[in-house]
């Protein structure tokens with residue numbers, strides 16, 4: 001416990017320090033990576049810890065984002081309450097999706113989540129009058145103010161992203177060390193046995209979906225707030241696949257893995273695109289190598305080789 | 312003092328397609344006793360106890376536990392009422408440590424009293440002799456030790472009714488002797504239903520024996536009565 005707390009608090013401290021020393025370009029990237037890593041950490045609650053593979057997490061990200069964006073622009077809420085509406089929307093959405101999708105398992109579950117997500121995308125397009133459809137809409141700088149702070153300012157934005165990231169990271173660390181987290185892992189490992197130890201498997205899975213969807217929605221809402229744009233592309237299939245890739249790459253079922261995966265992938269694309277036009281090919285090859293030689297992701301390797309205690 | 316039935320079934324049956332795996336079983340388990348359930352392979356023993364603990368639904372009939380009709384109750388609720396089932400085919404959490412496996416069994420009973428968890432888990436492991444292996448990954452254990460872990464998970468639940476499905480399969484002679492002593496100790500405050508092929512274990516432990524053949528109870532009685540019963544001899548020898 002001591003070691004893992006040191007590691008996770010150390011990461012937060014490192015990111016805090018980077019705010020002062022990182023060059024402007026990387027500084028901006030890191031703010032984005034921290035928000036996207038929060039999305040991936042939300043995804044990891046379901047996929048990494050409970051063993052539920054969703055192909056529709058873009059919907060939670062988008063529902064959080066649009067819940068925030070529309071209540072700010074249409075209802076004129078200030079950004080704090082609007083952010084709250086975003087999170088609440090994602091919570092309700094994940095509760096409904098959980099109640100319906102958990103009637104299925106395995107491949108059917110994947111397809112049902114994919115279809116729900118597609119429904120959210122089509123709904124956004126259908127109400128184009130309000131959502132501005134494909135184009136999306138901008139959240140004005142004058143709206144992105146809280147407690148006298150300008151959230152569009154690079155430094156403030158960085159700290160806001162770090163705050164979200166830290167809360168999610170420590171929250172998930174606490175969860176996986178808690179009795180509930182232990183049961184989620186048990187369900188992932190051997191569902192039948194978990195049931196025969198007296199655990200209500202269905203209720204725990206529903207809780208996992210709601211926690212996962214709500215955290216992902218919070219990330220979506222934060223993205224809209226911090227980068228000032230709300231768009232339908234965030235509800236499309238790639239944004240359901242990204243968190244899966246980030247988590248796989250960094251290490252499913254590790255607290256720190258989603259961040260590592262998001263960071264790694266971001267700079268992989270970034271660096272290879274400066275070297276070659278065929279950067280997606282480079283990314284593809286590296287991903288294939290990783291899945292062949294590092295099935296448990298980067299932090300999975302670290303756990304196997306050096307740190308059995310890694311949560 | 313009249314015997315109190317902890318668990319009773321009436322007309323309990325289960326079909327798989329056209330095959331009648333368990334037929335019309337009336338079973339009464341007296342509180343505090345050790346009941347052995349024996350019968351040839353495929354007699355329906357696992358199917359019967361699976362209906363008791365809710366792993367599989369009954370085709371017809373009823374199950375009463377602690378005076379309550381639990382026939383339609385989901386497994387996790389029955390377990391929470393005080394049943395535990397240890398699997399014939401070892402079912403543990405392979406990738407978790409021995410400690411975590413038993414912690415999952417103990418934690419459910421303790422609820423919020425998290426402080427108690429560690430000492431209780433270690434005490435449970437000690438009862439089966441696995442205390443030195445608590446940090447080992449369960450899947451790496453030898454088969455016999457995995458069986459002991461399975462039993463430890465049952466003990467960790469501190470159930471009112473402990474159902475053991477062929478627990479001694481794969482244990483060494485020494486381990487079997489320890490198992491017999493352990494179950495004697497457990498039975499002081501737990502009712503035990505023991506499915507067992509090893510007749511010497513049955514004779515050493517059972518207060519009463521139920522014999523199942525082709526899904527039906529063909530005999531029930533004390534170990535001596537069952538030993539002398541011609542129908543039982545026929546089922547085992549002539550079957």
Ligand SMILES: Nc1ncnc2c1ncn2[C@@H]1O[C@H](COP(=O)(O)OP(=O)(O)O)[C@@H](O)[C@H]1O
Nearest residue numbers: 327331332350351352353354355356357358359
């Ligand atoms: N899930 C199942 N589907 C079909 N047949 C089954 C199933 N489970 C058990 N059986 C059959 O029911 C009969 C009783 O099996 P079982 O209860 O496992 O016997 P025992 O535990 O006494 O060896 C066997 O003929 C077995 O093949």
Ligand SMILES: [Mg+2]
Nearest residue numbers: 356357358399
């Ligand atoms: Mg059997």
